[in-house]
Amino acid sequence: MKSAVETLNPTRVRLTVEVPFEELKASLDAAYKKINQQVTVAGFRKGKVPARVIDQRFGRGAVLEEAVNDALPKFYTDAVNEGELNVLGQPEVDITELKDGELLAFTAEVDIRPEIVIPDYSGIEVTVDAVEVSEEDIDAAIEQLRDRFATTSVVERAAAEGDTLTLDLEAKVDGEVLEDGVAQGVSYTVGSGQLLDGIDEAVTGLEAGATATFTSQLKGGSAEGKDAEVKVDVSEVKSRELPALDDEFAQLASEFDTLEELRADSRKRLEQSKKYEQATQAQEKVLEALLELAEVPIPEKLLQDEIETRKHNLVNHQLGQMGLDLKKYLEIQDKTEEEFDAETKEQAEKGIKTQFILDELVNKEKLQVGQEELTEHLMRRAQSSGMSPDQFAQAVVEGGQVPMLVGEVARGKALAVVVEAAKVTDSNGEVVDLEDEEDETAETVEAVAPVDGADAEGAEAVEADAEKPAADEAPKDKKAEEKTEG
Structure with a gap:
């Protein structure tokens, strides 16, 4: 030959x-x-x-x-x-x-794959947000915890903001009650802004047994988008009571004996969270800088395939689970289809460039992925997908996607090499010391560059990828196939 x-x-x-x-x-x-x-x-x-x-x-x-x-x-x-x-x-x-x-x-x-020259990334400098936890941040965290331990009790007075009501609803359009426009025993918190526009104003000031009528544009159902006359009956008013902020509350809501200890722990947790956000921000900014330095040509067909894959995963997996279609999603996002297509193309280009240049770095630096690293990454992916590690591992193996996970970890290690070489300072001018970069960079890369099918999470994404032909699958002559089938 x-x-x-x-x-x-x-x-x-x-x-x-x-x-x-x-x-x-x-x-x-x-x-x-x-x-x-x-x-x-x-x-x-x-x-x-x-x-x-x-x-x-x-x-x-x-x-x-x-x-x-x-x-x-x-x-x-x-x-x-x-x-x-x-x-x-x-x-x-x-x-x-x-x-x-x-x-x-x-x-x-x-x-x-194009030949890529890795640029000199040693001079990359980025600035990230400083890790600062204020007393207001701690207060807000304590209030969220306090809200979880709130109690409710039936009251005989007019409903006010923050009260929890039990409601019966009936919606009419053009004088006709909608088949799907009747609901009974609905629990609603006044001021939450949920359910229907105008409901807060309608129920505020009503006591149990009172009725009000208001007009609202329906957000879903058979008459979505139409103005409806909505009758609301209040059957019960409950007042929410927050526990007192004292040592007794700290003992109820945590393992600590005093409120001061609980606040100290909240500060520590908030600092850890902000450090994680800071590290993620640093990785994203370093990656952006790296992509700007590198010349990465993109195969047109690969780009089109990636755009279609992203659209398919969004429509059939993410939106499908939420009961939305693309048209409704674009309305919620206040985007035109042209804007959506342009954003999807931009994201796809960035994903492909990221994978190409990081894969080249993996080869250049001769980075290897150990079994322990792969297992840790699989555990994180399983957790984010809502599956047990065993279920996720089985789906990955059956879908032939183990190389996909290995690639994610390897690219994370490659990005960690670049981040380590970069100068990262915070908004206060302090040099940032990033620890455990590889764990976090794997997640950053996964979010940006799902060219191998990582853009979709959970079993559905893994199974969907398993149905796609391998990139290096050998061909058959189309003309010969047609003649044979004929």
């Missing part, structure tokens, strides 16, 4: 392959055997029809097509390996010559 590589552009090549006919012998034998099992010829036992009879009865062309389809993947893979190419996606194959007994020649155009 002879092969040659022609570079069409930085991300695409054309392979020209010539195969001596004798190298098709194994595939020809397999083709005769396969056809033998499928046909019945009078005078011959099934599977024992001679090759010359098959040629006469069914045509030598059918045998050649079967043999070529069987042989193409191997010859294509051999040519890729000979050319030392890092291919992406499926090639476009065209058989240029097929002479029975003499020669098979074909071309294959395929996208490749």
Whole structure:
């Protein structure tokens, strides 16, 4: 077999392959055997029809097509390996010559990973928010905890903001009660801004047994978007009472004996949270700076595939779980479809660039992923997906996505190398010492560069990726396939 590589552009090549006919012998034998099992010829036992009879009865062309389809993947893979190419996606194959007994020649155009020159990243400097916890931050955290331990009791007075009401609702449009416009025993907190526009004003000041009517635009259901006349009946008013802020509350809500100890712990937790946010911010800014320094050409087909994958995962997984379609989502986000498409393209480009340059760094720095690192990353991914580690691991293995997780960890380590070399200061001018970078950078990379299918989380994303063909899956000639199927 002879092969040659022609570079069409930085991300695409054309392979020209010539195969001596004798190298098709194994595939020809397999083709005769396969056809033998499928046909019945009078005078011959099934599977024992001679090759010359098959040629006469069914045509030598059918045998050649079967043999070529069987042989193409191997010859294509051999040519890729000979050319030392890092291919992406499926090639476009065209058989240029097929002479029975003499020669098979074909071309294959395929996208490749571009050659990337890693820029000097030692001079990257970024500024991040300082870790500052104010007394107001601690007060807010304590209030949230206090709110969780609030109690309610029925009161005989007019409803006020913060009260919890039990309501019956009835919505009419054009004087007709909607089939899905009746709800009973609804629990609602006055001032929460949930349910319907105008309901807070309608129920404030009402006592149990009182009724009010108001007009509101429906946010969902059969009459979504229409103005409805809504009748609300208040059957119960409950007052929420917060526990006193004292040592007794600290003992009730935590393992601490005093309120002072609880506040100290809240400060510590808030500082840890802000340090994590600071580290994430540093990683994102360093990555942005790295991408600006690097020249990374993007294969057009890979970009289009990534855009479609992101749209599919959003519509079929994320929005589907929330009962939304793309149109409703865009209304909520106050975006046009053109704006959404532009943002998706920008995100896809960034994701591909991130993966390409970090993969190149992994190779340059010869970074390896240990079993312990992979296990820790799998545990984090399982936790974020809402699955148990065993369930997530099973889904990953069955979907053939272990290399995907290894790639995420390796890219995280590559980004950690860049972050370590960068100068990171906070808004106060203090140098930031980032610890445990690799754990966090793996998550940062995962969020930005889900080219291998990490953009979707949980079992659905893993299973969806498992259905996609591998990027280096060997091809079959389309024309030969069509003739064989016909």
